[in-house]
Amino acid sequence: MAAQQSTNLDKSTPENVWKEVLGTEEYRILRQKGTEPAGTGEYNKMKADGVYRCGGCGAELYTSDTKSDTKFDSGCGWPAFYAEIPGAVDRHVDMTMGMKRTEITCTKCGGHLGHVFENEGFPTPTDARHCVNSRSLKFEAV
Template identity: 75%
Template sequence: MASSAGTKLGKDTPDSTWKEVLSTDEYRILRQKGTEPAGSGLYNKHKEEGTYRCAGCQTPIYTSETKFDSGCGWPAFYAEIPGAVDRHVDNAFGMKRVEITCANCGGHLGHVFENEGFPTPTDQRHCVNSKSIKFEGSK
């Protein structure tokens, strides 16, 4: 994928390029595995129809059809666009979680949780940072 400046962005993109194309908060979250405070994100209560793209490389990651209100304080989705997300075991902070990253650029999106009892087709909650995604409305 390419940035708005036309630079091809992916897993091999150097940090210096990411620092040029991302805001400070986007860089902290996508490249340094940061998080935003609960309830502070632009897309937490967002309800429009469309596609959520990686804020780094613009790869489509989620659709509004899989977004739901989990009450967790971050945007929640029950499934990604097939092939858009990679999963990695994350043992940080003394707990075992599953980190989710953009399959194209490796940008940190958040974590996925399973078997929490949500009435969704997958019983998964992709807990995603708003700063790691950009919304594109349906035309």
């Protein structure tokens, strides 16, 4: 996977390079804005101390630890976080699927992560849910 191969991948990386360094499903999700089926991702129910990095470029995106655990079980079928590492995630209006949503991407490489939803009533400090594809992430235990 790209995050392990190079830290020089970013928004200027040509698509042919992404096709070479990412697996088929990772490319479909990260570069073509795909989605993995609900409940199938390896990080959905994971609870461990560490850092979730971008599955494309390796940039740090989210943390999970006993002090600042931003990962929570939302029951949505994908890994959920209530906040990202400051500056790690960009937001974009997404009008696909017949509705207005907020897409989230890696600030460094532009890889598609998923969507963020707000005001759903979760008991988190931000009342936001970053619904992220496991294939868009790589976990690093600390």
